[in-house]
Amino acid sequence: MDQAATSSSSSSSSSSPRRYTHEEYKETADWLLAHTEQRPKVAIICGSGLGSLADLLEDKTVFPYKDIPRFPTSTVPGHAGQLVFGKLQGRECVCMQGRFHFYEGYDIQTVTFPVRVFFLLGVETLIVTNAAGGLNDAYNEGDIMLIKDHINLPGFAGQNPLCGQNDERFGVRFPCMSDAYDRELRALARQTAEEQGCGGFLQEGVYCMVAGPSYETIAECRLLRTLGADTVGMSTVPEVLVARHCGLRVLGLSLITNMTVTDYDSNQKANHEEVLQTTRNRTQDLERFVSNLIAKI
Numbered sequence: 001m002d003q004a005a006t007s008s009s010s011s012s013s014s015s016s017p018r019r020y021t022h023e024e025y026k027e028t029a030d031w032l033l034a035h036t037e038q039r040p041k042v043a044i045i046c047g048s049g050l051g052s053l054a055d056l057l058e059d060k061t062v063f064p065y066k067d068i069p070r071f072p073t074s075t076v077p078g079h080a081g082q083l084v085f086g087k088l089q090g091r092e093c094v095c096m097q098g099r100f101h102f103y104e105g106y107d108i109q110t111v112t113f114p115v116r117v118f119f120l121l122g123v124e125t126l127i128v129t130n131a132a133g134g135l136n137d138a139y140n141e142g143d144i145m146l147i148k149d150h151i152n153l154p155g156f157a158g159q160n161p162l163c164g165q166n167d168e169r170f171g172v173r174f175p176c177m178s179d180a181y182d183r184e185l186r187a188l189a190r191q192t193a194e195e196q197g198c199g200g201f202l203q204e205g206v207y208c209m210v211a212g213p214s215y216e217t218i219a220e221c222r223l224l225r226t227l228g229a230d231t232v233g234m235s236t237v238p239e240v241l242v243a244r245h246c247g248l249r250v251l252g253l254s255l256i257t258n259m260t261v262t263d264y265d266s267n268q269k270a271n272h273e274e275v276l277q278t279t280r281n282r283t284q285d286l287e288r289f290v291s292n293l294i295a296k297i
């Protein structure tokens, strides 16, 4: 990717892989603060096909990523590529309509760049959504899974956005992740789903991140299930690591857009069109769910 390759800051080196300085994050945050009067406490990152959440905001100010200093750009269908400030249920929010993925060619610090910008804007809670493949055979396409934990497979292979020199202004060198997904927010989400009458399709489980962009083989799906994963996707975990590092509360939601293939006799094939089609089918329920939930935060 051109931008991924050319926007590399001078701080990148093998001994100091931190890609952006505190000042650089702050410049972007200050630019945004100078261009909007909104001061959101909640940020939402929209997964594949889930960007219409941002359309619910009122009194919107919209910034295409290309206009924001240092912001990367989205390259994946279903990711519009703009930052939307506005009010949802009367609460000021900022919404990423389109996220960045490692498989797009961005390094892991670029993928997570917006999260530290949100922190510097004064955001306290991050709601992160994704489209994911279901591994748990008790799940159904169209279910929403509250993420209670994750498996960071790229992290096992050295791709963790917190690698490199640590800046204590963001957080500690060795952040705890056993409480990554806020228990109170999950309880609120369960309560919201019950009230909305959609408790029947709410699941709670473990999301596993793979680098992508290829979908999993049958053997890989079986392996991930054995490891304890309920869903698999290509995002979210890096953003959560950076958010928790700087003390944001996190709620994670996976929309099960497809059930993964685990049977050698199956003719089913994972594909992005199916992913987007399921998000189109479920978008209204998900929007109502997030919107009702935000009213309680």
Ligand SMILES: O=P(O)(O)O[C@@H]1C[C@H](O)[C@@H](CO)O1
Binding pocket: 046, 047, 048, 049, 076, 099, 101, 129, 130, 131, 132, 212, 233, 234, 235, 236, 271, 272, 275
């Ligand atoms: O951004 P998310 O994680 O929702 O997108 C998922 C993972 C890939 O980007 C894509 C595969 O269909 O959907």
Ligand SMILES: Nc1nc2[nH]cnc2c(=O)[nH]1
Binding pocket: 131, 132, 133, 134, 210, 212, 214, 215, 216, 232, 233, 234, 257, 258, 259, 260, 270, 275
């Ligand atoms: N890795 C992965 N990502 C997805 N995103 C949506 N569905 C899937 C899937 O089956 N696998």
